[in-house]
Amino acid sequence: MLDIHLDVQPRGLMVYWGQSYHYLFHPLWLRENSMDAEYRDENIGARIPQATDHPLDIAIDSAQIDSNGNVNLMFSDGHSCDFPVKMLRDRAEQHRPDDLIGAKVFWGRGFDDYPTYELTDLQNDESRVLSALGTLAKYGFVHVQGLAIDAHALKSLCDCVGPMRETNWGTLADVRNIPNPYDLTMTARSLAPHADNPYRLPAPGYIFMQCLRNNADGGESIMVDGFGVADALRKSAPEAFDALTTIAPNFRHAEDSAILEDSGPLIELNEAGDVQRVRFSNRTEQVPPLSPTTLDRYYRGRKQFADLIFSDEHTLTTKLQPGDAFIWDNYRIFHGRTAFDITTGDRHMRHCYLDRDTVSSRQKCLMRDLG
Ligand SMILES: [Fe+2]
Structure with a gap:
């Protein structure tokens, strides 16, 4: 009683x-x-x-x-x-609603025993979907395998969670080396760890990426736990952490059909002082000409943050195989790739975005319905 x-x-x-x-x-x-x-x-x-x-x-x-x-x-x-x-x-x-529910566990180099889910299990057993979303909350990413090697398989995975986000680029997008690329992703160049589209409002919440082909030399996927890095920065360089939580750069992307702009700190805190989002996008960041004193603090902090993001200690590298997919939290995980050699083979990925509320709503409904 x-x-x-x-x-x-x-x-x-x-x-x-x-x-x-x-x-x-x-x-x-x-x-x-x-x-x-x-x-x-x-x-x-x-x-x-x-x-x-x-x-x-x-x-x-x-x-x-x-x-x-x-x-x-x-x-x-x-x-x-x-x-x-x-x-x-x-x-x-609890005064504020949860986003995705589940305690976070930070990881770094050597974290290679993460859970793997089979697409058919996700399609046939909602408790596996709930488990996968719990893994997404915990580590910021989920590995799924068993996707068909065709253009529709990624939607099959998304259908286990919810509708895809449509942007001015559509929904599903191919990531492969093509003639006359309009974005660095469509080349064979390496891509340093980054968050996608911080210039959008809202920025894409989750990224779903499927591997269709990956037999060229190189082309390994890189992931960095941005929350883990922010935590390390808070402990090792509190002045840098303070600068990056209070000084906000802009992010911008412009093309013929769209001008996309937003701003926000590289490390964003919630009311409780916990990290709720990280941003890092060298290609699209535009720092306003703030006072030299302010920019001194920002540039020092950004350098220290980048040193941690690019360090081996925080980097997980893996080579996706055809039929593999990763889902990751674009507000937590920085992603990139190593360069690949198109004379030795091809690298072809497909990706799409899901909004944050789509994913968290699916998890909360499953928690309610499955008890
Ligand atoms: Fe990206």
Whole structure:
């Protein structure tokens, strides 16, 4: 039996969970979060009355715990409602929604025993999809194998998660060496670790990439755990970390049909001070002419960040085989490749993007539906 104790105070309702935890809830917060049937659409659950119509000085007249463990409240406007104690505890402890749910584990060189999933398992067993999304949350990437060597296989993988993001370039895109390339990805050059399209708003959340052919010398895939690198920078160079979390460069890409611009720090923190996104894109970064003092700090920090991103210590290198795919978090993982020799073979990848809410929604629905 939970040891719950309630105390109506002038500032709100104090709820005690034994001696170990207590939380003070504002009376208006409780009133506007009423789940009473008359207060919500019965099917949708959406609040119907305007929350701003409640008097700002609304008070709690009485509070008690019933036999079901619910908190029964009576308000000064005559409304009464119940709150499950667990719901109050959950809301007290977590003020913001999760993105993808799961504790993060940082990795670096030598991390080669990551989980692998079979596409047919993902297609036939939703618990495997949930497991794969948990792996994505944990490590920032997922390895999938068993895709058909054809142009439609990547969509089959996406269909396990949700709809593809469409941009001005369409949805699916080929990454291979072609004549008259309009982007460095379409050459045989090496690509240094980077995040994709930080100039878009929103930037692509997740990248799905399939290998169709990879028999040229070179062409190895490179991945770097940007959160792990940011964590290392925070510990080894706090001044650099501070500069990169507070000074924001711009990112820009322009072509005939599109002018795409956004800005943001190379290391972005959430309200709790945790890293929630990293950016690094040498090809598209445009630093504004800020004061020399500010740019001194930014350039020193960026150099130290880059030294870690490019270090062997943080680099995972692997050569994808036809039928392989990687899914990775474009807000966490920097990706690149080594150069390849087109006189020895071909390298052909296909990729597409999924939005962050598409992926996190799929995970949350599976957690709800599969218990
Ligand atoms: Fe890229």
